[in-house]
Amino acid sequence: MNAKATTPSRGRRRFLLGALGLGGALVVGWGVMPxxxxxxxxAVFPEKSGQIALNGWIKITPEGNVILAMPRVEMGQGIHTALSMLAAEELDMPLTRVSIESSPIERIYGNVVTMGDSSLPLHPDDADKTWARALHWIMAKSAREIGLIITGASSSVADGWQPVREAAATARASLVEAAAREWGVRAAQVTVREGQLIGPGGKQMPFSAVARKARDIAPPSSVTLKPAAQYQLIGKPAPRNDIAAKTDGSARFAIDARPPGMLYAAVVMCPVIGGKLKTFQSKAALAMPGVRYVVPFDGSTGGAPGVAVVADHYWQARQALEKLEPVWDNGPHASLDSAEIRQQLVGALDSDKGGFTYRSMGDGLKAFDKTGGATIVEAEYSVPYLAHAAMEPINCTAQVTRDGVQLWAPTQVATLAQLVAARAAGVSRDQVQIDIPLIGGGFGRRLESDFIGQAVSIATRTEGRPVQVIWAREDDIRHDFYRPQAIARLKARVENGKVTAIASRSAGQSILAGELERLFGVPSLGIDRYAAEGLFDLPYEIEHEHIAHLVVDLPVPIGFWRSVGHSYTAFFLEGFLNDVAAAARLDPLAMRRDLLKAHPRELKVLDTAAQAAGWNRPLAPAADGAPRARGLALHNSFGSMVAQVAEVSLKDGKPRVHRVVCAVDCGTVVNPDIVAQQMESGIIFGLTAALYSQIQIKDGRIVQTNFPDYPMMKMAQTPVIETHLVPSTAEPSGVGEIAVPPIAPAVAHAVAQLTGKPVRQLPMV
Structure with missing residues (x-):
């Protein structure tokens, strides 16, 4: 960035380094250990049925096939296939001969990228500075020690890129050495082709023939990974390994768990935020057919308290809820409503509180003191709370016996689920075993563990029988951890056709503070990168910047939602830049190109999208004759760059999106088909939020209940989506969430051109 960019203050560094102490990872002498x-x-990867483990990631079956330890959960994003491709590549094994097995909850499977790369409020342009490299190293090292097993932050392939390939390459080297000893030749005379060891004279043997001997050979201290020029699988389309089972119905999701003797539970939870259960009536419910237990429960890890009915069948439990007649203590937030929440956010922005400054460079706010003949543009943007509404409803199956806890759970964070379950059952963590099947949509909702603690609490009362707790859709919508409501005020200075200063001051809740409080009872640190990501790390070359955020304490439960802070900061920033271009009579594409001269990857992505969309060509009207307009947005998130051009028309004053052109640079592409699928998924997900979605509050209760008042985009409303992959030699970066942020500002830009009025509030319909 600009040479005037400031380095973090001593106080900010103190916070960042102090935060590393979470989890007890730092001890005397720790800093100098490798x-x-x-x-x-x-021994980390348990063997069974004749399998031979060569390290913590790779096992060989008696048939000579490969099993890969899988610490990340499949939620539709294709990572089981992508990570299998990495192992198959280094082993020269056909992809069809690589299967997966859920990994144990061990530290080697912890997600280093999520904690090491995605947790600090650092600008990408600072990444190569000495202090930033040192801080990154410490954070990555801390992440390895803590070993948090988590699927999130679009990090699965980025995190697995090195360890999976290294584990496979190490296994290959051990197999080659074992074969060489078996044949009495040098290792250099042994190769691998199509999953077979090949020796002099064309001799062949399967991996299984020497797997046991290979296990006893000390692994090499280092291995050389395949160069890109030798890739046979990476970068090429390959069929997903979960499609067949999802097509024929044999795929097993958490809600499909059927352990012997299983009971079903339905729940009713306090409808008022922060309320409690006072009384309920169990006699009539217990008299109903199939009903076994009525179990009250406290809210676990931020969840709502309530009562469960446990029965032989789910419908029996659901019907019996009507007999409970629960009486609630509505608590201190019984009068809370959406208008009051907005007033608190606006009040924070109207106050003289500065909030936390995430980035200040050049003259910062002083750049607006003397503006001369410059054009000054100011605007306010706002977004509502949003629910996750994943297709598979919230569920968890738990069994509590004298030996411990067994879970069948759709969790994105096995480590914390194990912790919460152990607390709920009063056992040690090593007494909790978790089976994590496929997940029917996560989007961050299943990073929470409220439903885990709830299910285990209920299972402690069922005398050792497993119980499956299933929420109704109404429970899901009304007891979510929502995407935060937020407001931002932005200001820009334009001189001689160039943006020379930008400032942003936003207000909203802290996701990180909520997570720390409900999981560990830790108070907020006052800094939350998720609240300002997408603003403080903007890619544009602007001489003077000031990015600040005010944390507003509100009782509404919030959590991680697909693309987290980027999901709304992109609307704030890119929407504002389009408004700036309109006010200053600048072409929004040319204006951005001028600000990206020092960022060639972003510039290439922007140009690719614009050219593919025909940015400067006339746009024909829609089929019904309605005028169409194009809207543009660019956004970086999770290490990747995405630009989108949306073609929009209006019908009865409401936007219709006809076509979206998407260009993406996500580093090295493992499977281009999966990337395209995730771009389509993210665009549809983001369009639903931009056009329709909002969570409102009245009398302390969530107003929305189900899809009729929290609608999803329908197939007939879905636009044509074109994805263009920009070649890159960088390591893989995020894919699963990166298409969500740019779509709202791109559509808003097109709508503004059609109506002549800027769109500064979501949803648009």
Missing amino acids: PRSRLGGP
Whole structure:
């Protein structure tokens, strides 16, 4: 960035370094120890049915096939296939001969990228500075020690890129050495082709023939990974390994768990935020057919308290809820409503509180003191709370016995789910076992563990029988951890056709503060990168910047939602830049190109999208004759760059999106088909939010209940989506969430051109 950019203050560094103490990772002498290896020994990956583990990631079956330890959960994003491709590539094994097995909850499988790369409020342009490199190293090392097993932050392939390939390459080297000893030749004379060891004279043997011997050979201290020029799988389309089962119905999701003797539970929870259960009537419910237990429960890890009915069948439990007649203590937030929440956010922005400054460079706010003949543009943007509304409803199956806890759970964070379950059952963490099947949509909702603690609490009362707790859709919508409501005020200075200063001051709740409080009872640190990401790390070359955020304490439960802060900061920033271009009579594409001269990757993505969309060509009207307009947005998130051009018309004053052109640079592409699928998924998800979605509050209760008043985009409303992958030699970066942020500002830009009025509030319909 600009040479005047400031380095973090001593206070900010103190916070960042102090935060590393979470989890007890830092001890005397820890800082000089080498990072913990992520390879792991064979004992980490349990063997069964004649399998041979060569390290913590790779096992060989008696048939000579490969099993890959899988610490990340499949929620539709294709990572089981992508990570299998990495292992198959290094082993020269056909992808069809690589299967997966859920990994144990061990530290080697912890997600280093999520904690090491995605947790600090650092600008990408600072990444190569000495202090930033040192801080990154410490954070990555801390992440290895803590070993948090989590699927989130679009990090699965980025995190697995090194350890999976290294584990496979190490296994390959051990197999080659074992074969060489078996044949009495040098290792250099042994190769691998199509999953077979090939020796001099064309001799062949399967991996299984020497797997046991290979396990006993000390692994090499280092391995050379395949160069890109030798890739046979990486970068090429490959069929997903979960499609067949999802097509024929054999795929197993958490809600499909059927352990012997299982009971079903339905729940009713306090409808008022922060309320409690006072009384309920169990006699009539217990008299109903199939009903076994009526169990009250406290809210676990931020969840709502309530009562469960446990029965032989789910419908029996659901019907019996009507007999409970619960009486609620509505608590201190019984009068809370959406208008009051907005007033608190606006009040924070109207106050003289500065909030936390995430980035200040050049003259910062002083750049607006003397503006001369410059054009000054100011605007306010706002977004509502949003629910996740994943297709598979919230569910968890738990069994509590004298030996411990067994879970069948759709969780994105096994480590914390294990912790919460242990607390609920009063056992140690190593007494909790978790089976994580496929997940029917996560989007961040299943990073929470409220439903885990709830299910275990209920299971402690069912005398050792497993119980499956299933929420109705109404429970899901009304007891979510929502995407925060937020407001931002932005200001820009334009001189001689160039943006020379920008300032943003936003207000909203802190996701990080809520997570720390409900999981560990830790008070807020006052800094939350998720609240300002997408603003403080903007890619544009602007001489003077000031990015600040005010945390507003509100009782509404919030959590991680697909693309987190980027999901609304992109609307704030890119929407504002389009408004700036209109006010200053600048072409929004040319204005952005001028601000990206020092960022060639972003510039290439922007140009690719604009050219593919025909930015400067006339746009024909819609089929019904309605005028169409194009809207543009660019946004970086999770290490990737995405630009989108949306073609929009109006019908009865409401936007219709006809076509979206999407260009993406996500580093090295493992499977281009999966990337395209995720771009389509993210665009549809983001369009639903931009056009229709909002969560409102009245009398302390969530107003929306189900899809009729919290609608999803329908197939007939879905636009044509074109994805263009920009070639890159960088390591893989995020994919699963990156298409969500730019779509709202792109559509808003097109709508503004059609109506002549800027769109500064979501949803648009």
